[in-house]
Amino acid sequence: MQQLLRDLSRIVLPDRSLDDVLLEVLRLATRTIPEAEATSLTLVRDDGALTAAHHGDVALQVDELQYELGCGPCLDASRGGVVVRVDDLRADVRFGAVGPRAAGLGVRSCLAVPLPYQGSSIGALTAYSAAPAAFSSPDAVRIGTEVAEALAVAVLNADSHAQLDHQAHNLSVAMHSRAVIEQAKGVLMAQRHVGPDEAFEILRAASQRANRKVRDVAAAIVASTQAPPG
16 A cells, blocks of 8 residues: 555656546556456546546446446445445346446456545545455455545546646637737737727627637738738
C-alpha cells in the first residue's frame, strides 16, 4: 500500500489528458489489489454513471452491462457508498440478469468499493476475476478499501487539474478572440469612417448573414488586410 501511495504521488499531471492520468491511476490500483485480473473506475455524474478508465476490456463490458440494466455492484458501490462483493456471479440473484450475463463474459467474481469524498461517494473502483470467490478474504476487502480511498484523492486531484487547464484554455481563446475583434473593428473604422460601436454592429450583422461566429468574421477581415497584393 505504501508503494501505491508513492507511485500515485509521482504521477505527472501537466500536459496530459484526464483519461490518460486516470488510466495510469487504475493500472497502479490493479497491481495492488490481490487477484484482480481486470478493473474499472466508475464515476457518478449528474446525468448518470460512466466508466472513466478500465484495465482489461472485460471490465468495460461488465460495467456497460450494469449501466444498461440499471443495477449491479459498481452502481450500488457508487451510489450507495457500500462495499459490494460477489463471490459467484453465475449464481448471484441480487442484480437480476447482471450476474449470469457477466458470467457469460467470463467474469465469476467481483469487488466494488466506493470512492469516498466528504461523507459521500464520487464513484467506485471495481475489481473483476474469472475465478469464483477471488475476493473472499478479509485482506482483499481491506486492501480494496484502502486503495479506493487513495484513488479518490488522486482522481479528484486529476479532475481539478483538468478543469483548471480547460478554464485556462477557454480564457486564452477568449482573450485571443477579443484581440482579433478589436483589430477588425479598427480596420472597419478606418475603411468606413465609423465609430467603434458602429464597427461592431457591422461585424455582428455580417456574422448573422454568414451564420458564422463574430470572431471568425473578424479574423477574416484582419487576414484580408494582411494578404499580399495580387
